[in-house]
Amino acid sequence: MGTLNGKTALITGGGSGIGEATAMLFAREGANVVISDMDKAGGERVLAALIKAGGKGIFVQSDVSKAADSERSVSEAVEAYGRLDIAVNNAGIGGPAELTGAYPLDGWRQVIDINLNGVFYGMRYQIPMMLRSGGGAIVNMASILGQVGFATASAYVAAKHAVVGLTQNAALEYGAQDIRVNSAGPGFIRTPLLTKHLTEEQLAGIAALHPMGRLGKPEEVAELVLWLALDRASFVTGAYYAVDGGYLTR
Numbered sequence: 453m454g455t456l457n458g459k460t461a462l463i464t465g466g467g468s469g470i471g472e473a474t475a476m477l478f479a480r481e482g483a484n485v486v487i488s489d490m491d492k493a494g495g496e497r498v499l500a501a502l503i504k505a506g507g508k509g510i511f512v513q514s515d516v517s518k519a520a521d522s523e524r525s526v527s528e529a530v531e532a533y534g535r536l537d538i539a540v541n542n543a544g545i546g547g548p549a550e551l552t553g554a555y556p557l558d559g560w561r562q563v564i565d566i567n568l569n570g571v572f573y574g575m576r577y578q579i580p581m582m583l584r585s586g587g588g589a590i591v592n593m594a595s596i597l598g599q600v601g602f603a604t605a606s607a608y609v610a611a612k613h614a615v616v617g618l619t620q621n622a623a624l625e626y627g628a629q630d631i632r633v634n635s636a637g638p639g640f641i642r643t644p645l646l647t648k649h650l651t652e653e654q655l656a657g658i659a660a661l662h663p664m665g666r667l668g669k670p671e672e673v674a675e676l677v678l679w680l681a682l683d684r685a686s687f688v689t690g691a692y693y694a695v696d697g698g699y700l701t702r
C-alpha cells in the first residue's frame with residue numbers, strides 16, 4: 453500500500469516536467485491525483501500514463517493566472533474525490549531573458565501573473581477546502597532563484613522570492629489548523645522549461661554551476677515534494693527546502 457492512500461492531491465502544471473514526475477510518483481503512492489494544466493495535450497498525456505501505470509486521477513484544464521480557473525480546479529477535485537488533502541502549486545514559466553533595465557513589461561506581468569499570482573490564487577481556494585476537512589499540506593514550487601539572483605531573470609527571481617515569503621505567511625496563519633505550507637527550491641532541472649530554450653552547450657554551462665556537476669532530474673524534485681506532503685513531515689511548515697545539487701552552497 454502507498455504512503456498517500458486515500459489522499460487527494462492537486463498538482464498544477466502536472467502536464468510536464470516536475471509536475472509530471474510528481475503526478476506519477478503520487479499516483480504510485482496511491483493518491484487520487486488531480487492533474488491541472490493549461491496545456492490539454494500535456495495533461496491528458498500524463499493522465500493516460502498515470503492510469504496505464506495503475507494510478508487514479510483526473511485532468512482539469514486550468515490557467516493558474518486566472519482566479520476562477522484555480523477555484524474550479526479545487527471544486528472539480530472535490531467533486532471527483534470528496535476532499536482535498538494536498539496541493540502542489542507548481543505551474544510556472546521562465547519568462548524573457550533580459551537585463552532589468554530593458555526587461556519587457558508584458559513579460560514581467562506574465563511571469564508575475566503565473567509564477568506568483570498563480571500560487572496565491574491556488575492557495576486562496578485550496579486553503580478553505582482544506583479547512584473544511586481538518587487540514588492538509590501545500591507545497592509551493594519556488595527555486596534556488598527564490599534565494600539568490602540570476603542575471604537576466606529579474607521577474608522570475610522576484611516571483612520566486614515572493615513565493616518563499618507567501619509560503620511562510622500562509623504557514624504562520626494556518627499552522628494551528630493543521631495546514632502545513634512549505635516551498636521546494638530546485639536547482640536547474642532538465643525539463644522542457646530549459647530544453648525548449650537552451651542549447652546543450654548552454655545547459656552544460658548551467659550544470660557546471662552545481663557542485664554535483666549536473667542538472668537535476670524531475671523525479672529527484674518529486675521525491676522532496678512527496679516527503680513534504682506526507683503526514684510524516686508533521687512538524688515541517690513554513691520551510692524552504694533546496695533540492696539543488698549543492699547550488700546554494702556557492
Ligand code: NAI
Binds near residue numbers: 464469489514570639
Ligand atoms: P515545464 O515547462 O516542464 O512544466 C511546466 C508546466 O506548467 C507545463 O505543463 C505548462 O503547460 C504548465 N503551465 C505553464 N503556465 C501555466 C498556467 N498559466 N496555468 C497552468 N499551467 C501552466 O517546467 P518545469 O521545469 O517542470 O517547471 C515546474 C515548476 O518548477 C515551475 O514553477 C518552475 O519555475 C519550477 N522550477 C523549475 C526549474 C527547472 O530548472 N526546470 C528550477 C526551479 C524551479
